[in-house]
Amino acid sequence: MLDAPRSALLNPITTPEKPVSLDKDQVRHIAMLARLHVADDDIQETADKLSRIVDFVDQLSKAPTDGVTPMAHPLNASQRLRADSVTETDERDRVQENAPLVRDGLYLVPRVIE
Amino acid sequence: MSTDSLHTQTLAELKAGLENRDFSAVELAEALLARIDAHDATLNALLTVTAEQALDAARQADDRIANGEARALEGLPIVHKDIFCTRGVRTTCGSRMLDGFVSPYDATVVSRLADAGTIMLGKANMDEFAMGSSNETSYYGPVHNPWNPACSPGGSSGGSAAAVAGRLAPAATGTDTGGSIRQPAALTNTVGLKPTYGRVSRYGMIAFASSLDQAGVITRSVEDAALLLGGMAGFDERDSTSIDHPVPDYFSALEEDLSGLRVGVVRQHFDAGLEEHTGAAVREALDLLKTKGAELVDVDLPNIDLSVPTYYVVAPAECSSNLSRFDGVRFGHRADDAEDLLDLYCKSRGEGFGAEVKRRILTGTYVLSAGYYDAYYLKAQQVRALIAEDFREAFANVDVIAGPTTPTPAFELGAKTDDPITMYLNDIYTIGANLAGLPALSVPCGFVGGLPVGLHLVGGHFAEQTLLNVAYSYQRDTDWHHRCPEAYA
Structure with a gap:
């Protein structure tokens, strides 16, 4: 299982002058957060490419954004609400046709409680 | 009339032919299915061919035409990017994760176009979950560019573009999160239109980055883009970000006159990154707009250089959240x-996702994780607001902004797969429109070394008609869009 130390991410990442670099433990930790298995053989390459990406996006740190409201919607629209009423019909059987493993209408997973 | 040349016709021409009873919808569908049979082994543009359904629908279309009940797009064949859910038909999103997924429902784009009378021929190949600019991240292998099979058709809507350019279908749907309709359109000599954010429903369109994704069209002519957009645009209560704004009759309103039109030209878009001959073709296109009555105006977008890094924070962040639904339990x-x-x-x-999708999920997880959210995600959304404000100021003074769609013509398959940043920079001219939610269009404007080049037009919110008119006017005086790759004539 993926169990990188949580402290791996606590180091301050970056100063704008210094290239950002993610190490293998950081990648393992992020992969754990993302519930994503990354093969041991791929960890180094993943770390290298992620470092490239994070280093690239780090140029944003120089942009002067004091007092700028972060964008929430490209057209400044607000979230539309609808009445809390049932509009969909029960399609459980049809939906579960795509499920990898079901029994009696229930989704089956590996045992969670011993 | 012989049906041998039906694949050479545009949607508008086919519509007239069906109405005149020059040929039947069944003959048309059969002709294109035969094209697919003959050519798709080389192009790999389609992941699923829905021949039986297409012929059934075509028979119904012929009945409607015979009874005088033809709908707006009756009997016109199209392909859908495999990101759109199609009821009872495999919907893979180019991923092993959804290899066996058969959608229990139709995307609104799919149901609206079916209700307008279109006939689905199949589902188009694409970069996995629309993450890519070359179609090489597809689990099902890359699509080949009809103009040169060693080259990429672009991505992520690469299958849609190659199918239209290779004359396997007169038109296709696509989606565009950072350029995924316009870049492949430019690289295949087709017209690609990404509408305003909220113009077309995202319901049933598998989500990549929800604040950027927008459905659109890839066609051979601007008229066809106007026709097809009219069939899919409009408010949908099933998409909470859909906007209730009237849909004009884009096709009937096409207008050639450009006098008084103010066309903004952004200096940064002609900087060092632009390949010289591509730049020359685009400048020539701008000159033509000028001779047709438009005025060229210098425009400054001070923060546009930050659009690619902004995108590569926002899009992976949203993708890491959206793709968390794939858990190996409910489907996939x-x-x-x-x-x-x-x-x-x-x-x-780990098994279901490919390398690029994993990289983006990890990038997104990283920029959203505790201690990094403010430095990356919040910061990117602030820069995004600045970029949108730059566009707003520009559109106070101009009607459209014009420039290149891509920095170079089509590149060879494999040429950019080693370095993600090199690949990401392909979308340097297109990403700004997604960040600001603006409509944008690519129209064929020349060739460099036998490969097509696109002119990129961006408009203000809901200015699709203006973009279509400018491009329509341009096509009235040029014949680039009539050119067809020799092997697919």
Whole structure:
């Protein structure tokens, strides 16, 4: 299982002058957060490419954004609400046709409680 | 009339032919299915061919035409990008994760176009979950560019573009999160239109980055883009970000007159990154607009250089959240040797997703994780607001902004797969429109070394008609869009 130390991410990442670099433990930790298995053989390459990406996006740190409201919607629209009423019909059987493993209408997973 | 040349006709021409009874919808569908049979082994543009359904629908279309009940797009064949859910038809999103997924419902784009009378020929190949600019991240292999099979058709809507350019279908749907309709359109000599954010419903369109994704069209002519957009645009209560704004009759309103039109030209778009001959073709196109009555105006977008890094924070962040639904439990790929539930999640996702999708999920998880959210995600959304404000100021003074769609013509398959940043920079001219939610269009404007080049037009919110008119006017005086790759004539 993926169990990188949580402290791996606590180091301050970056100063704008210094290239950002993610190490293998950081990648393992992020992969754990993302519930994503990354093969041991791929960890180094993943770390290298992620470092490239994070280093690239780090140029944003120089942009002067004091007092700028972060964008929430490209057209400044607000979230539309609808009445809390049932509009969909029960399609459980049809939906579960795509499920990898079901029994009696229930989704089956590996045992969670011993 | 012979049906041998039906694949050479545009949607508008086919519509007239069907109405005149020059040929039947069944003959048309059969002709194009035969094209697909003959050519798709080389192009790999389609992941699923829905021949039986297409012929059924075509028979119904012929009945409607015979009874005088033809709808707006009756009998016109199209392909859908495999990101759109199609009821009862495999919907893979180019991923192993959804290899066996048969959608229980139709995307609104699919149902609206079916209700307008279109006939689905099949589902188009694409970069996995629309993450890519070359179609090389597809689990089902890359699509080949009809103009040169060694080259990429672009991506992520590469299958849609190659199918239209290779004359396997007169038109296709696509989606565009950072350029995924316009870049492949430019690289294949087709017209690609990404509408305003909220113009077309995202319901049933598998989500990549929800604040950027927008459905649109890839066609051979601007008239066809106007026709097809009219069939899919409009408010949808099933998409909470859909905007209730009237849909004009884009096709009937096409207008050639450009006098008084103010066309903005952004200096940064002609900087060093632009390949010289591509730049020359685009400048020539701008000159033509000028001779047709438009005025060229210098425009400054001070923060546009930050659009690619902004995108590569916002899009992966949203993708890491959207793709968390793939858990190996309810649908999609499931690993078969999991020790426990956590292991099931990790292994199913590890096996189901390809390398680029994993990179973006990891990037997104990183920029959203505790301690980094403000430095990356919040910062990017602030820069995004600045970029949108730059566009707003520009559109106070101009009607459209014009420039190149891509920095170079089509590149060879494999040429950019080693370095993600090199690949990401392909979208340097197109990403700004997504960040600001603006409509944008690519129209064929020349060739460099036998490969097509696109002119990129961006408009203000809901200015699709203006973009279509400018491009329509341009096509009235040029014949680039009539050119067809020799092997697919």
